[in-house]
Amino acid sequence: MHTALITDYSKPPAYATVDDLPQPTSSQIQLKVLATGLHNLVRSRARGAHYSSPPLPQIPGTDGVGVAEDGTCYYFSVFKRGGSFAEKVNVERSGAFPMPKNLNAIQTAALVNPAISSWMAITARTKDLPENFSVLILGATSASGRLAASLARTLGAKQVFGAARNASALDSLPLNIKLHVAEDPSKTDFSPLQGVEIDVILDYINGSLPTALLSTHKQQRPLQYVQIGTLSGQEMILPNSVLRSTNLTIRGSGLGAFNQAEMVKEVPALLGALVNVEKQKIVEFSLEEVEEAWDRTVDKDARIVFVP
Ligand SMILES: NC(=O)c1ccc[n+]([C@@H]2O[C@H](COP(=O)([O-])OP(=O)(O)OC[C@H]3O[C@@H](n4cnc5c(N)ncnc54)[C@H](OP(=O)(O)O)[C@@H]3O)[C@@H](O)[C@H]2O)c1
Structure with missing residues (x-):
């Protein structure tokens, strides 16, 4: 069968022919892949740069949508062993979720990865949120950030605030407060948040922005910060005075911070919620074009999806 195949972490994958899959085991189901998304996670694992990067040779891809022999469509995750950029996959039944009617395969392949970031952050990595909680999204214009605004409301947020460097985007x-992140993120003007109580911060940016925010923003209510992405830095320095002056809880969100069983429990509800999310911009390529399309520049707010 055909797959994308990485044999060198410094090169894009090639379109390759590999041995056909064995028959699925009794705990598995074989799916013909319909669509797989090129997420930041997929790129990072393909470079050998993610904590979950599989060894070489590696079939890239962490999830997708496929159809079983009986015609049932599933969203599937192969995070643990990798390899969704293929014509067929054998997936554990526990990692295959029937698609709700009205959910399109291409949109689903593009959206679950960015969407699950905020969904798991709120459902598994916060505790005792008040009713009608408020959320601040750092990196609100990223695919994950845009979806976070919508999904946080689905999960009960009343007020959603966002920060991003791209003022026009x-x-x-549709955010209740918008913060323009300065070119030097530590110089960002946080005054629109003065007097505002934030229950959760979802951070896709990291680096000096959360440091500056947490050092500046003071509030009465407990504040839960969830580290999710690293668009602008791999680490955050936190003056220890912040920990003494704010009722702050710091957690991260990703597989490891929550476990597989917690994620499996949430995926059906997330798929249901995606039915009502606005369609996102997608650029579609055939899997055959993977080598050339891998580094292709597309619209900033579009996600690449491969169709075998
Ligand atoms: N832990 C998890 O569960 C999880 C799941 C999914 C994603 N993530 C992580 O979350 C982050 C966002 O992922 P994504 O797929 O949503 O990203 P994405 O859609 O590729 O977002 C990229 C956008 O973010 C903005 N951006 C890029 N660099 C920035 C910077 N230095 N400062 C501020 N904004 C910047 C840019 O928009 P403008 O040019 O318009 O500013 C860019 O278009 C990534 O780090 C990803 O690895 C984590």
């Missing part, structure tokens, strides 16, 4: 988003 930020302006177009």
Whole structure:
């Protein structure tokens, strides 16, 4: 069968022919892949740069949508062993979720990875949120950030605030407060948040922005910070005075911070919620074009999806 195949962490995958899959075991189901998304996670694992990077040779891809022999469509995750950029996959039944009617395969392949980031952060990595909680999204114009605004409301948020460096993209988003991140993120003007109580911060940016925010923003209520992405840095320095002056809880969100069983429990509800999410911009390529399309520049707010 055909797959994308990485044999060198410094090169894009090639379109390759590999041995056909063995028959699925009794705990598995074989799916013909319909669509797989090129997420930041997939790129990072393909470079050998992620804590979960599989060894070489590696079939890239962590999830997708496929159809079983009986015609049932599933969203599937192969995070643990990798390899969704293929014509067929054998997946554990526990990692295959029937698609709700009205959910499109291409959109689903593109959206679950960015969507699950905020869904798991709120459902598994916060505790005792008040009713009608408020959320601040750092990196609100990223695919994950845009979905986070919508999904946080689905999960009960009343007020959703967002910060991003791209002022015009930020302006177009339905947020209660918008913060323009300065070129030097530590110089960002946080005054629109003065007197505002934030229950959860979902951070896709990291680096100096959360440091500056947490050092500046003071509030009465407990504040839960969830580290999710690293668009602008791999680490955050936190003056220890912040920990003494704010009722702050710091957690991260990703597989490891929550376990597989917690994620499996949430995926059906997330798929249901995606039915009502606005369609996102997608650029579609055939798997055959993977080598050339891998590094292709597409619209900033579009996600690449491969179709075998
Ligand atoms: N832990 C998890 O469960 C999980 C799941 C999914 C994603 N993630 C992580 O979350 C982050 C976002 O992922 P994504 O797929 O949503 O990203 P994405 O859609 O590729 O977002 C990229 C956008 O973020 C903005 N951006 C890029 N660099 C930035 C910077 N230095 N400062 C501020 N904004 C910046 C840019 O928009 P503008 O140019 O318009 O500013 C860019 O278009 C990534 O780090 C990803 O690895 C984590």
